[in-house]
Amino acid sequence: MTKHLVARANLTVLIMLIAVLALVGGATWNQIDMARSARLWTQRANDVLLTIKDLNIALRDAETGQRGYLLTGRDTYLSPYNSSIAHVTRLAGKLQxxxxxxxxxxxxxxxxxPILQKKLEELAQTIVLRRTVGLDAALTAVNTDAGRNYTVAIVAILDKMTQHENIVLAQHQQTADTRAIRVRWLVISGIVLAAIALVWAARMLNRAWSNAYVxxxxxxxxxxxxxASLDSLTQGVGVFSPSRQLVNWNACFQSLLKLPKALVRNGTSYTTLVDYLAESEGEFLETEAQLRLSRPKRxxxxxxxxxxxxxxxxxxxxSPMPDGGFILTLTDMTKRAQAEAxxxxxxxxxxxxxxxxxIAHDFNNLLTVVLGNLELVNSKLAxxxxxxxxxxxxxxxxxRGATLTAQLLAFARKQPLSPKPIDLATALPDLVPLLTRTLGEHIDIRYVERAGLWPAMADAAQLENAVLNLALxxxxxMPDGGRLTIETANVVLDEEYARLHSEVTPxxxxxxxxxxxxxxMRPEIVSRVFEPFYTTKAEGKGTGLGLAMVFGFVKQSGGHVKIYSEVDAGTTVRLYLPRSIEEAQATSTQSIEPVVMPSSAATILVVEDEAAVREVTIAILKDFGFKVISxxxxxxxxxxxxxxxxxIDLLLTDVMLPGELRGRDLAQRxxxxxxxxxxxxxxxYTENSIVHHGRLDDGVNLIGKPFSRDNLIRRIVGILQDSASTSATNDEPSGGNVVSLKSWPG
Ligand SMILES: Nc1ncnc2c1ncn2[C@@H]1O[C@H](COP(=O)(O)OP(=O)(O)OP(=O)(O)O)[C@@H](O)[C@H]1O
Ligand SMILES: [Mg+2]
Incomplete structure (x- = not known):
């Protein structure tokens, strides 16, 4: 656009220049021509007028000489006549x-x-008459007035000629004036046009200039x-010219390559950077030879x-550039590599x-069958x-298999948990006597008290298990003894911490x-300890499931676990449990009381798809005197x-049933x-309809497979007793469907 405008302005100025030059040249030429022609015409007219005047004078002189001679008769008076006569003839010729x-x-x-001739003849005649005949004859001839008439006619012709010459002169002058005026207007128009064109060209140049400015x-x-974009990048960018010299770069380019400031300037050669980095980092950037060998396409x-x-x-x-140069883009992959890991x-x-x-799910079914049958057989072998x-x-x-399976489920975050607010300041010291018994005398156990501890939200039994695992x-x-310290603290994990650790909620x-x-432990061991079955212990000494269980339990509880270890110094495992918004309740110590069996048999509806599990369950129940429908x-x-x-007095059902009706649906029906x-x-297995987010739904009774005979019976009797006492408080049955339960003692 700008280029186009400038070209147009240039062309206009050029055309105008040529036009004005042509105009001025033409006008000047015309002026010169006109002046020359005017000068010639004026000169000619002046010559004619002067000759007419001279002719008049010469004639008068000739007449004066004639009169003088006629009056005096002396020849001396004839001299003007004589000189004028020749003059008159010459002037007449000139005039012609x-x-x-x-x-x-x-x-x-x-x-x-002819009139002039006659006049001259008349003059000559009178002079001859005076000389030869006398004065009177001459006067007679004069008095005929012929001479005078000739003179009048000559003067009239000469006046006419003078007049004509004056007219011609005036006409020429007028033509010259007209042409001069025309030329003047022409020049003025040319100048005005040139000025307009120049203004126009100036405007175009002005526009071009403002366009260029914009x-x-x-x-x-x-x-x-x-x-600014380049400097805001977290990537380093360095641009190299076709001659491999640094021409542009950003701050990250220098910092990522850890180059001294003096080296990062316009014109630094690529080889200089290669050599500098080779000293500190070994082979870092591609060498010149490598650059020549591998030329990427566009x-x-x-x-x-x-x-x-x-x-x-x-x-x-x-990346290559079209001009033959290239761009080096540097990306710091450290964080990404860490995040990926x-x-x-x-x-x-x-x-x-x-x-x-x-695996644990299937295993639990098998273990239920094995354990149930073993217990049944055992009871018959008194x-x-x-x-x-x-x-x-x-x-x-x-x-033992069941414990391992439970640990596996814990690791898989699939054990049913009953998280409740726990006051760790009382729960942990309660554990110390158990730990002292379990760990042995050679280990000094310390519990560091801490005031104002927040209640934690977790399953108390599983937390005990976890702490026990860590203690073991x-x-x-510490085979030769040492110190075990249990500490607690309130901790706020912030966004930054959460960003650096996966699955952590601030x-x-x-x-x-x-x-x-x-x-x-060495770092490579630390990085693997949470994997199930990872153990460094001798065959039969460790299963490698302890920390896996701790990890699964803490994660399932919405917490976080971190391990710090120094070879020959010790290890700290930190469990971060979510803070509970409710205060902890005083925990009632569970005592295992003997089961009081019902005096009359209750009827239990057993629904289980695995035949072996169903059979053993039925056998156990029947063994304890329950009636069973399966x-x-x-x-x-x-x-x-x-x-x-x-x-039917109780429904005992598997959660995962085949077909349309799952355990929960059946219970609802x-x-x-x-x-x-x-x-x-x-x-x-707990990933199902009655456990949500690792927690049992409220009011749900669940017994995990495999269960022991005693456990199953204890749960059933407990539930039946609870049910009987609830219905006893409900004074009257509320409708025809309600069947009053048999009375359960205790
Ligand atoms: N406090 C610790 N000090 C040193 N090493 C430990 C410590 N805790 C765990 N480890 C290492 O981590 C490995 C895995 O521990 P984990 O509790 O998962 O399994 P285990 O103790 O080997 O077996 P299990 O707990 O089933 O008896 C251990 O074998 C041990 O090498
Ligand atoms: Mg262990």
Missing amino acids: RLANDDSIERDSIAALD LEAQQRQVASQLR NESIVYSRHCSDGSQVEIRR VLRESQKMQAIGQLTGG NAPDLQKKIERASWAAR NARDA GDYTMVAVSDTGHG AADGEEGLRLLGTHIGE VAALRPDVPVLYMSG
């Missing part, structure tokens, strides 16, 4: 020559000539925006990454969790103590730290309820028909 180019003058001269301002703005880049001596990691990208670790743990959770011993051993192994690990790390936490003065799925259970509607029938769920 001068005025020959004018037809009117030519006519006048043609008329003048463009320049825009370019300056774009340049400053680019500069829109392609060469990417490579380097580990710096300070442990950071940089990705370097070389954290993510990978958490994904790995989740994957292992899912796998182990699935007379064979040897066999009973063997059965006991098999039961012990099965229970500490004991194993907020208030109550922290329990278990520290030992044992042999500690079903393999929800639909069958519902049918049986219909046929035995008044008989039973509640609709018989609201007084309590429900006990069985489950080997």
